Amino acid sequence: QKEVExxxxxxxxxxxxxxxxxxxxxxxGSQSFFWYRQYSGKSPELIMFIYxxxxxxxxxxxxxxxxxxxxxxxxxxxxxxxxxxxxxCAVEAGNKLVFGAGTILRVKS
Amino acid sequence: ExxxxxxxxxxxxxMGQEVILRCVPISNHLYFYWYRQILGxxxxxxxxxxxxxxxxxxxxFDDQFSVERPDGSNFTLKIRSTxxxxxxxxxxxxxxxxxxxxxxxxxxxxxLTVL
Numbered sequence: 022q023k024e025v026e027x028x029x030x031x032x033x034x035x036x037x038x039x040x041x042x043x044x045x046x047x048x049x050g051s052q053s054f055f056w057y058r059q060y061s062g063k064s065p066e067l068i069m070f071i072y073x074x075x076x077x078x079x080x081x082x083x084x085x086x087x088x089x090x091x092x093x094x095x096x097x098x099x100x101x102x103x104x105x106x107x108x109x110c111a112v113e114a115g116n117k118l119v120f121g122a123g124t125i126l127r128v129k130s
Numbered sequence: 131e132x133x134x135x136x137x138x139x140x141x142x143x144x145m146g147q148e149v150i151l152r153c154v155p156i157s158n159h160l161y162f163y164w165y166r167q168i169l170g171x172x173x174x175x176x177x178x179x180x181x182x183x184x185x186x187x188x189x190x191f192d193d194q195f196s197v198e199r200p201d202g203s204n205f206t207l208k209i210r211s212t213x214x215x216x217x218x219x220x221x222x223x224x225x226x227x228x229x230x231x232x233x234x235x236x237x238x239x240x241x242l243t244v245l
Binding site for chain 2: 053064067111113114123
């Protein structure tokens with residue numbers, strides 16, 4: 022059973038701070054890793070896609086991947102109240118994505 | 131910007147009835163998926179579909195479920211005899227390539243309520 026683990030939170034950060042979200046996965050064969058944002062009652066919205074070890078930056082978001090440790094993280098710089106949502110880590114597993122349960126992020130103004 | 135669309139947005143049905151959930155994937159995408167999310171739980175994979183065939187299905191996707199691409203644009207999920215536990219958000223997704231190489235884009239979802 023391929024597993025993706027995330028801390029459910031909530032993670033509370035003040036506006037302007039860096040939010041750090043973490044994810045571990047069990048399948049060493051997974052090649053690609055995704056971070057989605059999900060607002061309550063809405064569908065997952067893709068934020069980042071990473072497949073190489075190291076960091077990938079896109080605006081205020083940085084994804085970090087360490088395949089040896091089976092660990093992927095998402096950093097959100099200059100957090101805004103609009104970033105308050107559930108962040109889903111998803112791992113490629115052949116013909117599908119396996120999702121973690123998500124981390125609730127709350128950004129307080 | 132191209133997007134995945136789904137209809138209806140909300141479907142209410144009686145237990146034992148058949149429902150069909152419809153999706154229009156992004157036009158140049160070749161890989162199609164259905165996921166579901168029971169309220170308060172994680173997003174779960176149901177089925178992937180490529181070249182008019184099921185590529186993979188989960189244990190959830192039993193004989194009461196079926197998928198079809200009836201024409202060049204629609205992708206449907208049929209539940210033959212709905213159960214109370216089928217109540218969930220159902221998300222359609224599509225991608226250009228298999229998941230290892232590219233992103234999956236999700237539609238807005240259909241909320242299915244089985245009474």
